[in-house]
Every structure is written in structure tokens, then in C-alpha cells.
Amino acid sequence: MLSLSILIPLIGALALAAMPAMPEATARRIAIGVAAIPLALLLIVWAGFRPGAGFQWVEEMPWMPGLGIAWRLGVDGLSLSLTLMSALLFLAAIAWPMAPLPRARSYYAWFLFLMSVSLGLFLALDLVIFYVFFDLGLVGMYFLIGRWGHGEAERAALKFFIYTLAGSLLILIGIIVLALSMPVLSFDMRAVIAAAPLDGTGLTAVLVLLAFVIGFGIKTPLFPFHTWLPPAHVNAPGPVSAILAGVLLKMGTYGLIRLAMQMMPATFADWAMPIAVVAVISILWGAIVALGQSDLKRRIAYTSVNHMGYTVLGIAVAGSALGSEAARAMALTGAVVEMIAHGLITGALFLIAGAFWQRAEEYEMDSYGGLARLAPRLTGATVLASFASLGLPGLAGFVAELHIFLGAFAVYPWLAAVGLIGLLITAALFLDILRRVFFGDLPKARESFTDLTQTEIGILAGLLALVVLIGVWPGWLLGLIGAASLLPMAG
């Protein structure tokens, strides 16, 4: 079942790439059809999933037995919730109308390819398979940004590729050291988590943790490794940005939880404080720099730095081994919900930004204004997504941030207090977007601005409905995640 949800988009991608030229609409229809299958499969997996009972639906096939590498897949609450969100967001991004789209066939082929490797990354239970998908994600993203982006797309794509490759190679070294320190050479994640082989080995453990934190920090992106993110976002087409922010950034925080926290808990606990400090800097830095942007997409891009900062703060608190277990579980719950919520919300925001670009080829906020009367549906969707992003109660972002800060106050009260300032700034910057773009006078050049189409509003409604659902009734998601079972054994 899990293998199928990786293989079907991959086969779809290869088929699209190999097929002769076809109209854009056909390619899109095929891509949507193929992308819907993994989502359906994962819903079936969810139906048969028992929360909190460890890794389930495990599939295993030997690959390089001499080295302890195998094709191992499985889900726990963390990976299942992330894959569900990713599959949904991919479906939304693929379905997002992009007319006119040059070379549509290969665009959709690359998208399906990226879907396949993203799902694979969250489902992998083998460190080498995990790494393979991690790197393949870079390749897919490189082509999507470089070929269909605008402005300095080529440069931005290269910067993205080189930055994250540097991080991923550090991770590879860390993975190898972890596997070598196992009693028997093995890349089985379950075995490594159970054995936590590097804990308490002094300098080696610290260096490996550092490799993981830097490697995943680049991907997340954590201050000061975030500089690749704004150009990549600004120059990428809307749906690609949505995936980059919604799915690919989660690979970083997922890795922090899975590899850094679960596989070397004691070392992580020793270093939780510095990580939390960096997270708070990310929160503030992302928010302040975002406030200074006049470019709509750049502003949203920097809020990603801010939001992922919350997530990392939650993870650091969860791994700190301080405070009560309940507080740490709460912070981890918050971190995972933030990952899901950020995927849905920022995914929607970037799709909206894509809609702006398709209509006016302009991200400068000052060139807009007064769109509320002209495009009420666009206004409504943006307002809802912005409020969710700034953490309004009743929406998904609030649930996440509440959990993170409740947990953080129990462990690092001062850091949590400083981090709260980030919330204020985020509120200011989103309200500022709404004011500048939708209210005030309508510039002459924008008089022909059209509202969202039926398809577009349908896709956004799907994403935002989930945001509301998580906001008013978070119980189902919290139960699915089962954060308490993800925490490393205290001690």
C-alpha cells in the first residue's frame, strides 16, 4: 500500500515524460488523476491505523543486505499525518490552473516525480532510502524552479540546489556514523531509534547532532541558513512555491524530530537550549524581515522562516528532557500541528500569490489596492488564510501555536516570552498585507483584475476548510499524531 503510493506517481511521471506531445488540458487531467490515487491509498492506510501503536503498515524488501540497507516503509502518527497533508497539497498544487503553461507535459511529470519522492521521504523507515528521497527532492525542485520560474529563476534554483545539497551531505555523514556505531551495521530507523547508539559518546555524538541540526536547519530553514529561501520562492511559480513551503520545508523539521531527537535523545537534550535560542531568533528574524518586505511573495516567504521557527522551538522543548512529560508532549504536538497547519495555510497563501502573478505579473504590494470590491472571493480566501497564519483562535495556526507556547512556558519561560513578540509582528504584517492589497484606492492598471475562477476557489476552499476544521475540532488530528508516543524515553 505504501510502496504503491510512492510508485504510482513515479510511474505516472515516467509515462507523462515518455508520451508524445499532448494538449495542456490532457496532461493536467492525467496528472490530477494520478495524484489522487496516493491520497486515496493513504486514506485507506489511515482507516486501518491505530494511533500511538508505533510503526504500522510496515513493508520490507532487502536491497543491500551486506550493508544493512533495505527498502523499508512504515507509518506512525507523525509520518502519516505529514504524508496525508503532503498528498493533499500536491493534489491541490497539481490541480491549480496554470494557463498558459509552456511544456505542460514535463511540468506535470516533474510534479508527479516530486510527489513520489516527497511521500517516500516521510514513509521511509531506512536511513539510506530516506536520504535517497531527500536528495531526489532537490533534483525535482531544481528543475521545477529553473524551468518554470520567472525572473532570476535559474540562479535561485542553483542556490537552492547547492545550499540543500551541502546540508544533505552533512546529513549523509551523520547517518553513516550513526549506522557504524550500531552493534551491527544497520540503517533500519526502528533499530537505530531503539538502540540510540551514539548517546553519551561525547564529541562524536555532538558532531553528528551538529551535522543533523545544520543539515536539516538548512532545509527547514532555520536562521542563519535561510538565505536560499526567499529567492527560490519569489522566482518559482505559485504551485511550486506552495509545495516548497508546504512539503519540502517539513522534511527539515521531520528530520529533526526523527533523526536528531529520536535517534540521539540524550545528546539532543544537552543541546536543546541552544537550538531553542536559534529557533526564537528565527521567529523574530523571520517576522521582522517579513515586515520590511514590500514584495507580497517575499513577505510570505519570510513568514515561513518565522513559522518554522515555532516548529523548531516546539521540537527543542520536546527534546529538552526538562519540565514535565506532559508539557513536552504538548510542545511536540504543537510542532507537528504547526507543520500540518503551515503546509495547508502557506500552501494556500502561495497559491493565492500565484493567482496574483498570473493576473498581473507583479508581486509589489503597492501596485495593488482596493481589490476587495473587484475580487471578493480572492479577498475572502486571503483574509481567511492570513488570519489562520497569524494565529487567530478557531483556526489551525492557533491550535499549533497555543500548544507550542504552553509547552515552552513550562520549560523555557523566558524564551517563550521573547518568542511571543513574533506573534505580534506576524499579526501586524498580515493585516498590513490585507490593508495594502485589498483596501484603499484601486490603481488604474488593476481595473481589469479578475476574481478567482471556480476551480481556483474550489481548491482553496478544500485547503482552508481543513484549516477551519483543525481549528474548531483539533481532536482528531491530535489523536492521530499521538505526540506522547513520539517522545524519546526520558532519561
Place this chain on the structure above:
Amino acid sequence: MPVGDLAPELAVLVTAVLVLLLAMFIPQRRHGLCAALALAGLAVAALIAVAQFDAHRLTFSGTFALDAATGAARVMILTVTALCVLLSPGWFASDRRHGEVYAMLLFSTLGAMAMAGAADLMQLVIGLLLSSITSYVLAAYHRDWSISVEAGMKYFLIGALANALMVIGVVLVLGMTGSTGYAGLKGAALTDALALVGLMLVLIGLLFKLGAMPAHTWVPDVAEGAPAPAAAFLTTVPKIPAALALIRLVALFPPEGALRLLIALIAAATMTLGNLAALWQDDVRRLIGWSSVSQAGYALMAVAVVGLSGEALPALIVFIGAYALATLTAFAVVTHLRGRTGLGDYAGLLRQQPLAASALIIAFLSLVGIPPLVGFLGKFALFLAAIEGGFAWLALLAVANSVLSLFYYARVIAPMIFQPAADAPETLDRHSKAVMVVAAAALVLLPVVGGLIWPALPVGLLP
């Protein structure tokens, strides 16, 4: 004498002589037949080599090691040579000495195979000399083209020096230890300064073949100036036995000494220098040449940890095989595009020649080590071996170098994909196309069966 032990080498030798005779007697337009004959000979040799894969003994009075490492090297050398032979008919069709190319390729292959199995310094020298001398001829095969002649000349001058030093080295080692056989040298304490100098000189000869510092300067020139199929051959085939000969030699000496550290330092210098030099190249063939220098540095990582890590030998074999295949793919693309070499000429290639451009992209990504291409398996195994052997700093340096290498590979890849096309490229023939496609497909598909290959790899060396 156990002549049968050397049947693959003899098959290559006999084929080479037959090809030479055939080329003398048939008209030049029929010289494609020589290619067919060469391929047949290589196939026979490969079949015998596979049959002997499980052997594990020293043969011919202890001068030739018939073990799994030799077997792996034989199969790789023969496969890559066969692909180079396939590249040649279209390229050399108008050359008056078309048929002799194949004889020269086969003799060079024979030298490479002799090096791969050498368990005696004298045997090693003979193999290396045979491989070198034929290589000079291949590099300068277009004798009317000054760049080709220059490449051959440079190759020859550096090679002559390195080979001469190596012979002196062998003499010194023999004089000081009383033995040139590896069985006799094994564990010998090389405390004597002269013997140590001798060993260093032998190493220099091998580093020359591998294209590593300090004898690497021929690589970019040969990559640029040699006929493209010959460049494909010269930058791949001799490196396989050179790497194996190096690891065999280094494995003779106990891991405690400074020898491993010396090799590690050479590895570090070679990979860094090769990458830095490749950054500035505006000529794709020179760029591939410099990249192949840096890859030689990676290969030396495995040599540095032999005896310290159980994965050193398998890592070296997987890496060097992956390297040879990827570099061959890159040169097959260059050959297929009739040797087009300027960086600007590659703009927009993906739309005009999707197959060639894709093959080149796959080759480069494999050289970077992007999973799940073969190159990733090679680098992964190298990192594993280096860390296990206690050279974590070298692995980290290799990581930094991998990131650096992406810059110059992207300088070729990005314009191919993103920029508008310059002009319609001319292509060679269906043979070069086939080689290109087969080699690129192998880069993608071999890792799928990696689980079958890995256990078959040798872990121990003779003697």
C-alpha cells in the same frame, strides 16, 4: 604453466593481432569489420573472465593474482573498452588508419588487465608500460590536428618521466628488500630510506596512471585533445587497474605507518585541486578532464583506509566502476555530438537533442553522487569506508568537494535546460547513440540490482 589462468588476457592479445592483420589486408572503407572482430574478442575474454571470477590463487610463479578483485577489474575494463570500441567506427571512418585504432585499443586494454592482476612489481611495470605507450599513440591519433598532437606530447613527456621514476623505484625496492613479488614484500619493514624512496617512486608511477596529484596534468589536455572515443577510453580504462594496483600495493604495508596518511593527503589535494580547476573551464571536454582528476582523489580515499576498514576494497571497486561508467557516458555524448566542446554550444541542447542532454545530465548527477544513481552508491561506500577507517576529516572534505563540484556541473547542465538553443547540432551515428543510451541507462538501473552486486564484490586481496 597454468596458461588457462590468463585466458582472458590471451584472448585480448590474439584478437589484437588478428585485428592488426585484418586492418592490413582489407580496404579502408571496410575497417568497420575490425571493430566487429574486436568486439567479438572482448566478449570471449569477458566470458572467460566471468567463469574465473571465483578463483583465488597466485599464478605464474606468484606474479599474477587471480582473485575476485582481478575478476571485477577484468569485467569492468572489458565492458568499458567494448563501449569505447562501439564509439569509434563513426568517428574514425574517414581516418586512413581506422582499423589500427582497434588494435591499439586492445593492446592498451591488455596492458590494463596485466596491471590489474599484477602481484609482482616487474609484472606491474610491464603492464603499465604497455598501457602507457599505446595510450600516447591513441591520444595523438589525429596527427594533423595540433591540439591532439600537443595532448599526446604532453601525455608522453609526463608519462615517460613517471614511468622512468617508477622503474627506478622498482630497482630500489628490489635492491633493498630482495624481492619484487608481493608475497615477499608483504609485511616487509621498509625502514630503509632507499627502499622507502623506491616505494614512493612506484606510487608516483601509479598516481600518473590514475591521473592524481602530482602527475595529473595530462588529464585535461588528453580529454580536450585526444579523439573523443580515445579520450573516453584514456580517462576511464587505465584508471581501473591503476586504482586496483595502488590498493594492492598499499595493502602490503601495515596500517599503522604514515603511508595511509600520505595517501589521504594526496587524495585531499587531488580532489580539491581538480574541482577548483574545473570551476573555470569554458570547454566541456577540459571540464570533464578536471572532474576526472577530482574523482581520482575520491578513489584514493578508499586506498587510504585499506586495512583499516573492511569496506575499502568493495568501495573502491564500486566507486571506480561508477566513475568509469559516468565519464564514459559523458564522452559518449561528446562523441555523439561530433566532439562539440565549447560550453556555449551546449545551450538549449535539451530541446534539440533530448536524449544526449538527458544522458549528460544523468552522467554529471552520477558524478556528483546524487542518489539513486550508481555514483551515489560509490560515494556512499567511500564515505562509509573512510569514516570506518578513522578518516572522518577526509570524508568531510569530500563532502565539501561534492558541493563544489555541483557548481561546475551545473554550469553545463543549466544552459542545456534553461537557455534557448544556439544552432542545430550534428550527430554522429546510431552506434554512438546506442552507447550513450546504454551507458546512461546503466547508471540509472544498476543501483536497482545493487543488492545482487554488492555481495559478489571481493573483500580480500591476494596475497
